[in-house]
Amino acid sequence: MRIAFFLVVLTGAIFYSYVAFADLGFLSRTGRLGPGFFPRIIGVAAIVMTLWALVDELRARRGPGGAFEQWRDVAVLIAFALGYAVLLRLFGGFVATFLFLLLTLSVLNPGRRLTNGLVAVIVPGVVYLLFDQLLNANMPPALIDLPI
Amino acid sequence: MDVFSDLMMGFSVAISPINLLYLLIGAMVGMVVGVIPGFGPSAGLAILLPVTFGMDPTGAIMMLAAIYYGAMYGGTITSILLNTPGESATVASTFDGFPLARNGRAGPALVMQAAASFVGGTVGVILITILAPMFAQVSRSFGPPEYFLLAVMGMLTLIVMIGSHWKLGVISALIGFALGTVGVDLETGQGRYTFGSAELIGGVYFIPVAIGLFGLGELFFAFYTGLHRTGTGGIVQYDRQSRFWPTAEDWLSTRMTMVRGSILGFVVGVIPGAGATIASLMAYSTERSISRNGHNFGNGEMAGLVAPETANNAASSGAMIPLLTLGIPGSASTAVLLAAFLLWGLRPGPLFMETNPELAWGLIASMYLGNMALLAISIFAIPLFVQIIKVPYRILGPTVVVICAIGTFSVHASFIELYLMFAAGVIGFFMRLYGFSPAALVLALVLGPLAEEALRQTLTISRGSFMIFVDRAPSLWIIGVTVTLVLLLPLLNRFGSRNAASAESAGG
Numbered sequence A: 001m002r003i004a005f006f007l008v009v010l011t012g013a014i015f016y017s018y019v020a021f022a023d024l025g026f027l028s029r030t031g032r033l034g035p036g037f038f039p040r041i042i043g044v045a046a047i048v049m050t051l052w053a054l055v056d057e058l059r060a061r062r063g064p065g066g067a068f069e070q071w072r073d074v075a076v077l078i079a080f081a082l083g084y085a086v087l088l089r090l091f092g093g094f095v096a097t098f099l100f101l102l103l104t105l106s107v108l109n110p111g112r113r114l115t116n117g118l119v120a121v122i123v124p125g126v127v128y129l130l131f132d133q134l135l136n137a138n139m140p141p142a143l144i145d146l147p148i
Numbered sequence B: 001m002d003v004f005s006d007l008m009m010g011f012s013v014a015i016s017p018i019n020l021l022y023l024l025i026g027a028m029v030g031m032v033v034g035v036i037p038g039f040g041p042s043a044g045l046a047i048l049l050p051v052t053f054g055m056d057p058t059g060a061i062m063m064l065a066a067i068y069y070g071a072m073y074g075g076t077i078t079s080i081l082l083n084t085p086g087e088s089a090t091v092a093s094t095f096d097g098f099p100l101a102r103n104g105r106a107g108p109a110l111v112m113q114a115a116a117s118f119v120g121g122t123v124g125v126i127l128i129t130i131l132a133p134m135f136a137q138v139s140r141s142f143g144p145p146e147y148f149l150l151a152v153m154g155m156l157t158l159i160v161m162i163g164s165h166w167k168l169g170v171i172s173a174l175i176g177f178a179l180g181t182v183g184v185d186l187e188t189g190q191g192r193y194t195f196g197s198a199e200l201i202g203g204v205y206f207i208p209v210a211i212g213l214f215g216l217g218e219l220f221f222a223f224y225t226g227l228h229r230t231g232t233g234g235i236v237q238y239d240r241q242s243r244f245w246p247t248a249e250d251w252l253s254t255r256m257t258m259v260r261g262s263i264l265g266f267v268v269g270v271i272p273g274a275g276a277t278i279a280s281l282m283a284y285s286t287e288r289s290i291s292r293n294g295h296n297f298g299n300g301e302m303a304g305l306v307a308p309e310t311a312n313n314a315a316s317s318g319a320m321i322p323l324l325t326l327g328i329p330g331s332a333s334t335a336v337l338l339a340a341f342l343l344w345g346l347r348p349g350p351l352f353m354e355t356n357p358e359l360a361w362g363l364i365a366s367m368y369l370g371n372m373a374l375l376a377i378s379i380f381a382i383p384l385f386v387q388i389i390k391v392p393y394r395i396l397g398p399t400v401v402v403i404c405a406i407g408t409f410s411v412h413a414s415f416i417e418l419y420l421m422f423a424a425g426v427i428g429f430f431m432r433l434y435g436f437s438p439a440a441l442v443l444a445l446v447l448g449p450l451a452e453e454a455l456r457q458t459l460t461i462s463r464g465s466f467m468i469f470v471d472r473a474p475s476l477w478i479i480g481v482t483v484t485l486v487l488l489l490p491l492l493n494r495f496g497s498r499n500a501a502s503a504e505s506a507g508g
Helices: A002-022 A037-060 A068-108 A113-134 B003-014 B017-035 B041-048 B050-054 B057-082 B092-139 B144-180 B206-224 B248-270 B275-290 B302-318 B320-326 B332-343 B357-380 B382-390 B393-412 B415-433 B438-461 B473-507
Strands: none
Touching: A002 A037, A002 B144, A037 B144, A037 B438, A068 A113, A068 B206, A068 B393, A068 B415, A113 B393, B003 B017, B003 B092, B003 B357, B017 B041, B017 B057, B017 B357, B017 B382, B041 B050, B041 B057, B041 B206, B041 B332, B041 B393, B050 B057, B050 B393, B057 B092, B057 B302, B057 B332, B057 B357, B057 B382, B092 B248, B092 B275, B092 B302, B092 B320, B092 B357, B144 B320, B144 B438, B144 B473, B206 B332, B206 B393, B206 B415, B206 B438, B248 B275, B248 B302, B248 B320, B275 B302, B275 B473, B302 B320, B320 B332, B320 B357, B332 B438, B357 B382, B393 B415, B415 B438
């Protein structure tokens, strides 16, 4: 995973540099430093530094880090959080928050249905009052309106 | 106008009922942010920044600043009662704070940490009051070369403080600089890395990235480290009736510690990149070296708690000087504060205190009042914070996800920004996991456009010659200071960490 993360960063750095050299000029039409000047420096430096760090990583030869339990819990939370992003688009702020909290807490805090249910109702309520009513800010609107 | 009348004008702004209310809310929220382990002031600021958008800028900045320095007060409560620092700047407070609590002196430790924080914070604000106008005066002679060098100094000092993972710190900063180049190039009007997307013309928005990296990223990392599994069963009980207040000996034996910690903390805080964590570790090590009871540090020595507490609060005040007078943030937290200024159309810098006296002096005056409020809250609201510590992290975690998401959306009602925040959260988790520095990324994202603009202007002025950086006296000074810091800071950092590590092992 660690090496894979470095490779993703390296790929990003190469792509960034490619665009800097291919699409962005070093000088502008007036002869001043152009839009590509700074990105070229950043891109080349990023490639060099990432390669250097990658070589260090390969030399260090670390074993796979983290126990299964550690990864399981964080993977569950990340998966539910990403699912929440989708739910927000579909059902809007209030319903999506209720569903997200109910599902996530049922996995992370099992056996405490009353507590989980109360948190799943109270938190969206407080968030709605704070953002929508008190601060007059935007809550995500629903794409699919539920009959509630 | 002299400093005193400026400050009085600031007080007249700060004590309006609505601003006082914002200040108290900020102080309280800051303490709560500090109390929650794995959740630092940068995360708190980034998440709560959108909440302040409907507010008057002066009140909002006062509130955000109070969250920033309030977190320093709150973070120590868990250091003392749970042996778990609420945030990184209070790590050193666990070394003697927790042993004091275990020895039945939790009450005096909690009161002394509040008093030390108050002294550190207030000395820091007094020094801001005196020094900020002087810094602003000096920085008026600065041009593009100096601004570029200051940005470089901020990044370099932050990276050298990372220590053995410095290469990953550089990569993190480069990613931040790269993200800062997205959008329309202001000099030529050409789009960069927008790939035809209208959403990217304005650049990568700071708020979703900061909330994702600091809010979600830190949360995911806390779950990875198992913070949601460790309950609060280890919390040390304290007696509120008898033996709650410190003895005369506690006060007398630590009075000079408070003075030393405040001055050292402030000086370290002013240095961009160094910050409150380094200040607290250095103050602890210094105190341990010069104290007659140095051998007892790590076993519950009051000076061992007071030194880092005064230093981290003084440092958080000191960090406001480069922010207000140069517009250069020295840490992730002050980078979020700078973003808040920019979002309100305010540009901190040499002329900021002159062109926005009500806001600048109102903010400084509010820090005096905020420290007083935090002293009272720290002592009398301890039972409330103990209850917050007892809320299981597995319930707190999903709730934080909700606040991050709704907070991000509320800024521009943009689902793209919402998805960007979630992506930044996942990336932030892997960055923390593999030793990268989200703080360097965020700092570079804020400083990047400034540094690029300053460098291009500099090279235009000098017709492409880099000699301009050594021809100008202010530039030469900044280069000298930067080189000194880059050479000196790793040594001081090593000295602080080594002494702290031996104290930690002494305390078990």
